[in-house]
Amino acid sequence: MEPRDLSMHTPYRAGRGVEEVARELGLDPDDLVKLSSNENPFGPSPAAVEAVRDAAPTVHTYPKAEHTDLSQMLADRWDVAVEQVWLSPGGDGVLDYLARAFVDPGDAVLVPEPGFAYYPMSARYRDATVDSYRLSREDDFAQTPETVLENYDDHRIVYLTTPHNPTGSEIALDDIETVAERTDEETLVLVDEAYAEFTDAPNARPLLDDREDIAILRTFSKAYGLAGLRLGYALVPAEWADAYERVNTPFAVNSLACRAGMAALDDDEHVEKTVETARWARSYMHDNLDAPTWESGGNFVLAAVGDGTAVSDAAQREGVIVRDCSSFGLDDCVRITCGTREETKRAVDVLNEVIT
Numbered sequence: 001m002e003p004r005d006l007s008m009h010t011p012y013r014a015g016r017g018v019e020e021v022a023r024e025l026g027l028d029p030d031d032l033v034k035l036s037s038n039e040n041p042f043g044p045s046p047a048a049v050e051a052v053r054d055a056a057p058t059v060h061t062y063p064k065a066e067h068t069d070l071s072q073m074l075a076d077r078w079d080v081a082v083e084q085v086w087l088s089p090g091g092d093g094v095l096d097y098l099a100r101a102f103v104d105p106g107d108a109v110l111v112p113e114p115g116f117a118y119y120p121m122s123a124r125y126r127d128a129t130v131d132s133y134r135l136s137r138e139d140d141f142a143q144t145p146e147t148v149l150e151n152y153d154d155h156r157i158v159y160l161t162t163p164h165n166p167t168g169s170e171i172a173l174d175d176i177e178t179v180a181e182r183t184d185e186e187t188l189v190l191v192d193e194a195y196a197e198f199t200d201a202p203n204a205r206p207l208l209d210d211r212e213d214i215a216i217l218r219t220f221s222k223a224y225g226l227a228g229l230r231l232g233y234a235l236v237p238a239e240w241a242d243a244y245e246r247v248n249t250p251f252a253v254n255s256l257a258c259r260a261g262m263a264a265l266d267d268d269e270h271v272e273k274t275v276e277t278a279r280w281a282r283s284y285m286h287d288n289l290d291a292p293t294w295e296s297g298g299n300f301v302l303a304a305v306g307d308g309t310a311v312s313d314a315a316q317r318e319g320v321i322v323r324d325c326s327s328f329g330l331d332d333c334v335r336i337t338c339g340t341r342e343e344t345k346r347a348v349d350v351l352n353e354v355i356t
């Protein structure tokens with residue numbers, strides 16, 4: 001027996017894990033610094049850890065009340081109706097749910113290149129065709145309405161990422177509005193704000209008041225440090241918010257994630273420390289790395305190091321794991337997640353040693 005033809009579905013390659021690398025290199029996992037997956041170097045909020053512990057004895061029940069409570073908390077924060085909050089297993093779940101809600105087989109979607117690998121994957125599960133718009137390195141990966149619209153041809157979903165992974169570039173709110181304005185009213189502009197906590201740029205929330213063609217992706221994986229719990233959400237316009245009940249996998253967001261999410265949302269200190277350290281780390285890397293870097297609004301920096309694979313392999317042997325960007329089509333680059341001050345300094349020292 002064979003699965004259906006999955007040849008168009010490329011496997012997702014995540015950044016390498018500490019245990020995996022330690023085993024391969026015969027190193028102690030505690031001596032490794034992992035800066036390859038844009039995770040929170042401070043871990044989760046202590047309040048979230050406590051919430052998970054407290055909730056552990058009740059995991060025999062389905063997560064209904066917790067789901068409602070977290071959705072309500074987010075609705076209050078964003079000043080939207082509770083139906084406009086689509087909780088999902090990670091930001092990845094948002095991509096699945098919006099593809100389920102909007103894409104018919106044969107529809108086309110438009111993704112950035114380079115860009116986040118799960119945009120095309122989630123659309124292809126719906127048998128969509130995938131086109132791309134290029135962010136050009138000559139323009140420092142600038143995102144303008146023109147870069148996006150040059151390749152627009154009545155696509156069903158247009159994906160925008162701000163700050164953008166892996167380059168760190170951003171797209172201004174006015175420009176997002178221009179893209180939405182100039183595309184067909186049946187085109188959804190999906191604004192991926194997975195890293196938005198790390199930038200001062202205004203978020204796209206105000207657009208939801210006047211537009212039906214925008215959805216915003218948010219996640220607890222980055223600034224909130226809950227990547228392992230898989231928690232994210234979309235903010236969607238009121239007009240079609242009720243589609244959630246038809247596309248949501250029942251109970252896909254688990255109760256521990258919901259409780260941790262609520263605790264994390266209330267821990268301003270943890271988020272502030274995380275964001276402040278990421279800002280420091282970005283400028284430290286720009287100033288001290290012996291390689292050109294790009295301006296970044298996220299918790300990572302893209303650096304042109306020559307041979308990205310060779311440099312990331314060599315850094316790894318020295319205990320620092322960074323992301324080789326060849327899978328993004330950027331063979332000469334690595335992406336370095338902002339660590340703690342100590343981790344970031346060590347990463348820069350090691351990278352400077354191995355960059356030739």
Ligand code: PMP
Binds near residue numbers: 038090092093227
């Ligand atoms: N969007 C972007 C741009 C990302 O980089 C990621 C994760 N690396 C996600 C969405 C999804 O993150 P998660 O599923 O962990 O919330």
